[in-house]
Amino acid sequence: MASKLPVSPLAPASFPRLPEIGGVEFSAIAAGVRYQGRTDVMLVRLAPGTSVAGVFTRSATRAAPVLDCEAKLALAATPGAGAAILVNSGNANAFTGANGASAVAEICAAVASAVDVPESRVYTASTGVIGERLPVDRITAAIGALAATLSPTGIEQAALAIMTTDTFAKGSQVQVDLPGGPVRIAGIAKGSGMIAPDMATMLVYIFTDADIAQPCLQQMLSQLTETTFNAITVDGDTSTSDSLILAATGAAGVPQIHDAASAEGKAFQAGLEQVMTDLAQQVVRDGEGATKFVEIAVTGAQSAADAKAVAMSVANSPLVKTAFAGEDPNWGRIVAAVGKSGAVADRDRLSIRFGDILVAEKGWVSPDYVEDDAAAYMKGQDLRVGIDLGLGEGAFTAWTCDLTAQYIAINADYRS
Amino acid sequence: MASKLPVSPLAPASFPRLPEIGGVEFSAIAAGVRYQGRTDVMLVRLAPGTSVAGVFTRSATRAAPVLDCEAKLALAATPGAGAAILVNSGNANAFTGANGASAVAEICAAVASAVDVPESRVYTASTGVIGERLPVDRITAAIGALAATLSPTGIEQAALAIMTTDTFAKGSQVQVDLPGGPVRIAGIAKGSGMIAPDMATMLVYIFTDADIAQPCLQQMLSQLTETTFNAITVDGDTSTSDSLILAATGAAGVPQIHDAASAEGKAFQAGLEQVMTDLAQQVVRDGEGATKFVEIAVTGAQSAADAKAVAMSVANSPLVKTAFAGEDPNWGRIVAAVGKSGAVADRDRLSIRFGDILVAEKGWVSPDYVEDDAAAYMKGQDLRVGIDLGLGEGAFTAWTCDLTAQYIAINADYRS
The missing domain is CATH 3.10.20.340 (ArgJ beta chain, C-terminal domain)
Structure with missing residues (x-):
């Protein structure tokens, strides 16, 4: 379906050139979850010490991967450990009963083992049709190859792999000059319908090489979500799977930000807001059937x-x-x-x-x-x-x- | 526009045979408010002693006729006086500034004079395009002819005159056998888009020859609106003009109902609910573009x-x-x-x-x-x-x- 739709007339001219973010590697593969002839699973590996924050759909019928991510982020993150994100398109693993949670557990275990991170630091998402059993075996069978092909330059391939009815891949970036030196923010998103506020709207992954304490990172993300992803709507509908994860690796070597209200905190937030606004607007620009x-x-x-x-x-x-x-x-x-x-x-x-x-x-x-x-x-x-x-x-x-x-x-x- | 649309595939086979309601007369005319070649203004005269109740849109930008009806119904009704309802299609007289209220006042004065009822008992509604000046002169010029052609059998013509993008006229009736004898309820409605709850949904006029004290009539109407007209939706949108008026003439000569919880009150409400549900469902069946x-x-x-x-x-x-x-x-x-x-x-x-x-x-x-x-x-x-x-x-x-x-x-x- 996805590939048959013409590209939205509102799409940007091209996918932007995104900077490499130290401590972040990407891979993507065609695992045959549902679609044929296109990539449909992406893997991200985050270096040890990365702070991770997230916001998620507020739906009362949240999908199994969302419940799993929420539970893991509510735990104190394992200090010093690496982390990983695995996302498949084609099947939302939503309203799949007890099977949904066991599918998530199987995938997380396989990812943790393949990239050597704790299972409690593996975050997943699934997007696509609701109510059909996730073909876990096809995904776990692909994890070895995904782990073997991780690369700091793979972000556009990752953006392509998470698309469903999207007609273009969505990316955005900014460099922020902090007093201690420059840091970079790069993000990708997918989403084209079922987009409304009261949720963390669609799938969004944002990475930065700034060093930001996790509580501060979460605070910034939650606050900026209100005026960016919660300010867009395509059809007023709300998905069971929408997720936004923000990871700060600290690889830029700039002093850590602890306080959102500090000068560095404000400067970083201004950059983050720019990326979040841009990605949110790109999602609207790919609204199903949109011409304005x-x-x-x-x-x-x-x-x-x-x-x-x-x-x-x-x-x-x-x-x-x-x-x-x-x-x-x-x-x-x-x-x-x-x-x-x-x-x-x-x-x-x-x-x-x-x-x-x-x-x-x-x-x-x-x-x-x-x-x-x-x-x-x-x-x-x-x-x-x-x-x-x-x-x-x-x-x-x-x-x-x-x-x-x-x-x-x-x-x-x-x-x- | 209205006449060009094909009749909804969900329409009833025909307009129902509606009984005459003692004390209620109807007329309709082609006044050229906006449309050409069709009727667009209806007049209803209600006999002296008729109880009138109403529910209206809850929109914060209610149209002038709605504000006028609400104000009049909030007053104690003039005991013993007759009443009248005038409705035009083609122009909603909404968001027309001070001009909107003066248009309503002019029309009410002309109707009161033509059919000899107090101005405080003339209720109007306008449906159609928002923000354009109502051509009051065309309406007031037609009132003499409307008054001269009032007839107890004109209800279907009235239903046709209030249509906008409706593809069929909507009517419903029931006879209720009260202990004191039979009473009749007959109603008409228009509406096909912009239909959502949180309002008294569309234009609806229901008449009965039962004798019902006004506070009791209002209580029944308000309560039944929640599960009938406030239980339908076409597109979730809400109009600035939606109005439902219920008039009880007492012409059947059956003892007055004072208490909604009495046996007669309950019997009447069951009949009223049937008519309101039927009309509400007909509005959905004429939902713009609806096939299911x-x-x-x-x-x-x-x-x-x-x-x-x-x-x-x-x-x-x-x-x-x-x-x-x-x-x-x-x-x-x-x-x-x-x-x-x-x-x-x-x-x-x-x-x-x-x-x-x-x-x-x-x-x-x-x-x-x-x-x-x-x-x-x-x-x-x-x-x-x-x-x-x-x-x-x-x-x-x-x-x-x-x-x-x-x-x-x-x-x-x-x-x-």
Whole structure:
């Protein structure tokens, strides 16, 4: 299925050149989990001493690999030990009963043995169809070859191996100049549908050669997730498997960051936010059937929570999203989505902009509004809707895409 | 637009034969509000002494007619006076600033004068495009002709006049045999998209010749709305204009009902529930682009609120709804929708049925499950998904439809 879809018109021109991150090696293989003729399992080995943090879907029906990762990250990490990440595409190992957990245990044991790390430091994820037994044997049979081919340059191959209905591989990087010297951050992601907040959205793996104490790393990751991966939506649906893991190897030899609020901590977070925002936006740009990337910027809400409620209500509204698909500046549907959000709103203080075009203010269409201008604006590929509630200081920005007939075609046929 | 759409494949064979309700007269006219060549304004006159109750959208950006109806119903009704309802299609008179309220006032004054009722007992609604000025003059110019053609037999014409993208007129009726004699209930509705709970969903007008004290009538209406119009969803979106008005004329000459918990009160409510459920389901059957009608029956939740959260999460999931469109028994997506609902759920107690087919139980696919059977079941037009959470006694049933490419086509083009 994946390979049959045309590349999203919103895709970046190419996969970015990602730096090697000291202490991180990658490999990928075609294990035949479900797809034929493509890679579908990736392995990452992390050097001894690496700090690992994670955020995961909040679904009440979380998949077995997610439950396993959460349990392992809640334990104190084994100091000094190495770690590993193994991910397969094609099968989510979700809602597979007791079999799901035993599959995870088998894979973790095999990985631990092959790359010489404790089982408690092996993190897995599975993405694809729910409710079918994971073909564990095909994965464990591939682990020897994966371990033998680990390479610091394999990150793009890893990004390709974790794709499902993705039409392009997603990567991002930044260099941060800390007082003690430069550190690098490089990340990959997969995800194209079933993307909504209230979760750690999709599969995302980010690596850095900075040295960061684990509690500080976890704090930074959790906080930045709210305004990056939890600010995107494709269809409002939530997967049972979404995982984001951030690993800091310390290989750059720069002094350790212990405190997120320190100057170094803030500098690192700014870089991390850039990578997380970029990857999150790439996921939206690969939204199933998407032809428009849309930023929904809400200001003037009574609270940040209200701003987020409005932004996500608009970003998830099927009527708003189909209007984008039709290149229709249908601001009435935005008013309706603001109204249903549950946030405090006053129709007569509300203003709406498409890009720089003031569409509506004070409860009605702006006297200067020319619909032809807005219609021309809507023909663009990257759109921005500004919504000011006129009530306070609360602000939130969400990213979404349009809802097209192609979304239906992809999802009505996905298992076929 | 409306007339160009093919009739929903889920439509009833014909508009039902609705009884005359003593004290209620209808008329309809082509006033040219927006559409050409079809009726677009309806008028209802209610005899003196009629009790009127209403429920309305909870949107924070409610349209002017909704605000006006709410204010009037919050007042003590003028005892003994008649009442009137005027509804136009084509223009929602929503987000039209101060102009919206003055348009409502003009129309109410004209109706009050034409049919000799107090302005405080004239209820209006407008449905259609948001944010455009209502052409009040065309409506007020038609009121004389509407008043002159009122007839007890005009209910089907009224149902036709309030349609927008509806593909069939919606009506329902029942006779209730109270101890004091028979009473009749007849109702009409419009609605096909933008239908979600948290509101009084769409435009619905229900009439009875029972005699019911107003507070009791309101109590019955509010309570039954929760399990009827607030249990349906087409696209999870919420309109700024949705209104449900229930009028009891007392013309049957049967003793007044004061107490919803009395035997007569319960008997009447059972009949009212039947009409409200039927109309609500007809709205789903006219869901934009719908080809499947789907009942989502949740049982075994820890609470009724949890059951409703699960039912609506499944009923609103684009991934579940596209799977129905594809006739794919993709129960994994149902598991995911249960998980994201926010309700307490235990994967290993969850069971899922398609019709009578047990699909999944105890956290995995049932050993007796044969996917070909489920695939054959999904080819039906009326489907039922049973979800038992295995945790308690909470239950809720929701109704939804599939999500098809036709939904996108209708909504991407609606204003064009």
